[in-house]
Amino acid sequence: MKILITGGLGFIGSHTVVSLVENGFTPIIIDNCSNSSEEVLMQIETIIGKPLTFYKEDVTDGLALDRIFTTEKDIKGVIHFAAAKAVGESVENPLKYYHNNITGLVQLLTIMQNHQVNNMIFSSSCTVYGQVEKMPITEDAPVQAPISPYGNTKKVGEEIIQDVAKSSDLQAILLRYFNPIGAHPSALIGELPLGVPQNLLPFITQTAVGIREKLSVFGSDYPTPDGTCIRDYIHVLDLADAHVIALKRLMNQQQESNIEIYNIGTGKGTSVLEMITAFEEVTQQSLPYEMAPRREGDTTIAFADTTLVNEKLGWKAQRTLEESLDSAWKWQLNISNKTL
Structure with missing residues (x-):
């Protein structure tokens, strides 16, 4: 069963491709490699032991998408990852985020309709909730005005999908996930940020391996037990598995409505300082860091x-969090060609 996976060479996408193959699906990968690398394709193929179909295209290019759907007949569903994803960068460059994330989604949905492909898993985010007062966050928590353009693109993306589903045969599952970390146990694929990492764990591992001088902890005066931000960190393999399980639900027509929304996380919060301490304990590495202003x-x-x-x-x-940290460290060592 052919499944189109946009952004399939990215961090979450690459691990989901592996999980798809392991569950008997045939992934068709689209990625423009703006925040990934074609080398990831070779690494995935090494893990699964066979070649994959890959198109180096941009989802904002409707003509390219149409050619792919025409060439790859019988695509049964789409998992849509392709999007710019850094909160800080979105504040600095909002137009990039609205173009990539909104235009890309609209083009993809248009071409899906034209080719009668009606099943979609959408990569959403807990950022759509904004700052929720009551923890833990349920799916019934009100979607608030996002505090970043990135978060707004996910909120608007969900609204677009819901509107399209009301007027068509679209069936979609929106996965609002929290903070993916970790890497494949082979250490062949993992999070590979281009330039300075925007996410916490890659910055931690790059600091520990000597690429960065020290880690900046953004904000020490938050109303939390240790003054630093708290997040729900989930292993990327667990997240990949959730996409495949959601896809099977669509394929088997088990959903209770044409739009379903699920949180994907561990249900446990970990502060930035707790992450640093846990990393040092798991890897036996000392991590230089400094407190910095809020971001x-x-x-x-x-x-x-x-x-x-x-x-x-x-x-x-x-x-576990420890498994996530250990796998991310082994991945960092592998790509840095260093050993303990």
Whole structure:
């Protein structure tokens, strides 16, 4: 069964491609490599032991998408990852985010309609909730005005999909996930930020390996136990598995409505300082860091209530924070060609 996966060479996309193959699907990958590398394709193929179909195209290019859907007949569903994803950068360059994330989604939905492909898994984000007062966050929490253009593109993206579903045969599952970390146990694929990392763990591993001089902890005066932001960190393999389980739900027509929304997280919050301490304990590496001013666009605390996804999809995070940190460190060592 052919499944189109946009952004399939990215961090989450690459791990989901592996999970798709392991579950008997045939992924068709689209990626413009703006925040990834074609080398990732070779690494995925090494893991799964066979070649994959890959198109180096941009989802904002409707003509390219149409050619792919025409060439790859019988595509049964789409998992849509392709999007710019850094909160801080979106504040500095909002037009890039609205173009990539909104225009790309509109083009993709248009071509899907033209080719009668009606099943979609959408890569959404907990950022659509904004700063929620009550923890953990349930799917019923009100979607608030986002505090970053990135968050707004996910909110608007969800609204676009919901509107299209009302007027068509589109069936979609929107996965609002929290903070993916970790890497494949082979250490062949993992998070590969181009330039200075925007996410915490890649900055930690790059600092530990000597690429960065020290880690900046943005904000020490938040109303949390240690003054630093709290997030729900989920292993990327657990997240990849959630996409495949959601896809099977669509393929088997088990959904209860044409739009379903699920939080994907562990249900546990970890502060930045707790992450640093845990990393040092797991890897036996000393991590130089400094406290820095708050970063615009960051929320104080966010962790998931996963009751709904546990009950409806039968999915639950399996891997620990320590496993995530260990795999990310091994991945960093591999790409840095260093050993302990």
